[in-house]
Amino acid sequence: MEKTDDKNQQQEEEQVVNPWEVSAKDGGKIDYDKLIDKFGCQRLDQSFVDRVQRLTSRPPHVFLRRGVFFAHRDFNDILDAYERGEKFYLYTGRGPSSEALHLGHLIPFMFTKYLQDAFKVPLVIQLTDDEKCMWKNLSVEESQRLARENAKDIIACGFDISKTFIFSDFDYVGGAFYKNMVKVAKCVTYNKVVGIFGFTGEDHIGKVSFPPVQAVPSFPSSFPHLFSGKDNLRCLIPCAIDQDPYFRMTRDVAPRIGYHKPALIESLFFPALQGENGKMSASDPNSAIYVTDSAKDIKYKVNKHAFTGGQESIEKHRQYGANLEVDIPIKYLNFFLEDDAELEHIKKEYGAGRMLTGEVKKRLTEVLTELVERHRRARAAVTDEMVDAFMAVRPLPNMFD
Amino acid sequence: MGYSKDQLLARLKELQIEFSQYEHPVVLTVEAQAKYVGNIGGALSKNLFLKDKKHRYYVVSALADTKVDLKVLSQRLGLGKGGLRMAPEEALGEILQVPLGCVTPFAVVNESARALIFSFVFFEDMSHYCWIKDSKLRSVAFFHPLANDMSISLNDHGLDKFLKSIGRNPSYIDLEANPPVGKDQPPDLAAYVPSDSPVLSDLPEKVPSSQDSAGKSVGAATKTSAFTAKAAKPSVNAQNVKEKSVDSARPSIPAVDAGKFIEELLDRASALLLSEISEDSIKQHGGQLGAEVANNVKKCLREDLKNLTIFKNTSYTKGFYASTRYQPRRL
Secondary structure (H helix, E strand, O other): OOOOHHHHHHHHHOOEEEOOEEEOHHHOOOOHHHHHHHHOOEEOOHHHHHHHHHHHOOOOOHHHHOOOEEEEEOHHHHHHHHHOOOOEEEEEEEOOOOOOOEHHHHHHHHHHHHHHHHHOOOEEEEEOHHHHHHHOOOOHHHHHHHHHHHHHHHHOOOOOHHHEEEEEHHHHOOHHHHHHHHHHHHOOOHHHHHHHHOOOOOOOHHHHOOHHHHHHHHOHHHOHHHHOOOOOOEEEEEEEHHHHHHHHHHHHHHHHHOOOOOEEEEEOOOOEOOEOOOOOOOOOHHHOOEOOOOHHHHHHHHHHHOOOOOOOOHHHHHHHOOOOOOOHHHHHHHHHOOOHHHHHHHHHHHHHOOOOHHHHHHHHHHHHHHHHHHHHHHHHOOOHHHHHHHHOOOOOOOOOO | OOOOHHHHHHHHHHOOOOOEEEEOOOOOOHHHHHHHHOOOOOEEEEEEEEEEOOOOEEEEEEEOOOOOOHHHHHHHOOOOOOOEEEOOHHHHHHHHOOOOOOOOHHHHHOHHHHHHHHOOOOOOOOOOOOEEEEOOOOOEEEEOOOOOOEEEEEEHHHHHHHHHHOOOOOOEEOOOOOOOOOOOOOOOOHHHOOOOOOOOOOOOOOOOOOOOOOOOOOOOOOOOOOOOOOOOOOOOOOOOOOOOOOOOOOOOOOOOOHHHHHHHHHHHHHHHHHHHOOHHHHHHHHHHHHHHHHHHHHHHHHHHHOHHHHHHHHHHHHHHHHHHOOOOOOO
């Protein structure tokens, strides 16, 4: 995306976080506190985690316990309504830009599956094949094909077909969905959308008119086959924090067209193997763990490419301990190691220098291999028919059971 | 057990496909074959059995004098420049179940050729067939009917009919074309290359494929994957259930068989239980051993039990699929 000159200067001074670009200041770490301030969302503190545990009568998901999902908008309203017996539905999505999914891509889906199970609510998943067709200049067929392939990986995360509707923009946009798109579009001026997304005069009109597509799944009337008669149903959107601009726009528009504002629950960015400053990129397969990696690949990547906070020599390490701030294996374990006690133990021992980097890496390799293996087996059980069934426009009579 | 030449010929007759057969001494090459059938009307075919880096297999049939450049084909399939190689000799016997020098499109009728999609074999990766035929192959052409001592000639219509009867969709491609493949021009044949998911199962299903109106009287109508031609809609209308069974260490995804799933889970639970109770753990936990073991077993099995969702999803999918084929009661 092209930016004007003074925006370029700004880039060097501030961090940039929007749906198409995430970069930290001076190649450093993302400052999440500043981000929360700038975007205007709220921190998700321990009281929320406890409340969720109480309401759902089950242990909160590891991502909640570890602060991976750390920010929200109106999540308390959702919980209040839930306590009163009013349900809600979940909305998340993926831009199918590539066939290879890495663990970072799976995070919102793993969390959404937990939310679906814990709160017993339905879910709609949007595959923005049109967005990728426009931004990544893919052909229509290719983006549709990628959408279907990605749908298989998404289904493999374990969503319940009797409560989940997956749709691709190319297939579903139209009818009630399109009517809502027009309603939203009428409420957002060109200047506003330029301000939010940074479009320029060089950008084609497809890009400029895309934001309503991602906005309207937050409104239940977009899915008449699912939610007809339930115009009051609230929506909760689990996503990574870089998607916030779309939903800021949506929340601004919602009251003007008579709908509830969607609530959001937002996650951190998943760090690249090379460290927080590194960038996960499709062209560097060693920057992330892919769901198609074999156990051998994972071991190799963790051992050779993970950036660690260990000291240069064993003696120094035993003396000073590891730098947990930058250590990638610890960060990854933070995401994926279920056992809180074990993680605390590892952090303590490693930080004090009593545990060596090799051990931490070994444990990480085990955890990741198990995760990837499980995903692969689940993925293998997903048939094209299952994808068709998930994507069929059909009622979901048991969606709140 | 591979299909034999006679079984194939019988099948062709059953399907009312016109062909002529010519016996000759065993031949291993196109040149040798040409000596015997070269002057009868009809083109000779050359058939290549290829393999890519991801262990997918392709059978390419072309006219004997069509130039097939593996590098170009590999690029057009989206496999990069060196992605395609000739498959090793063992694969010929194991997968196609034909002798050396006998690669032929008819070999896909064999269970083993589809077997890599449907049976539990120690190959971890998937094998798949893709039909790439020469668009010049329009009148009569010669192929080996699973044996090197005979050649049969049939026209492309007949070959199509046969392939469709076993659930394969042939595609005609100009093999000599060399379109540029680059960032802005995606590989034109990439649609034929299947996605990477391994698809093995040990439960072939006995459900008739509605695509085959010619009728199938031969054995279990095992569903095979049908890859729609590129001109058709990109959303794949696969009429198949691909099921996977997995290494014996973890329970298989219970795609169909609840009984099997339960047995495997119980086996795993008892294995876990036995491993938890040992001299050391008795000493360590004493009276608390029960609670400790229960906790650990619960932790380990919880993830496996999540496969129940997959079971549910598969059942729902089958029901959904069946309902799309629902025929309302005739009044």
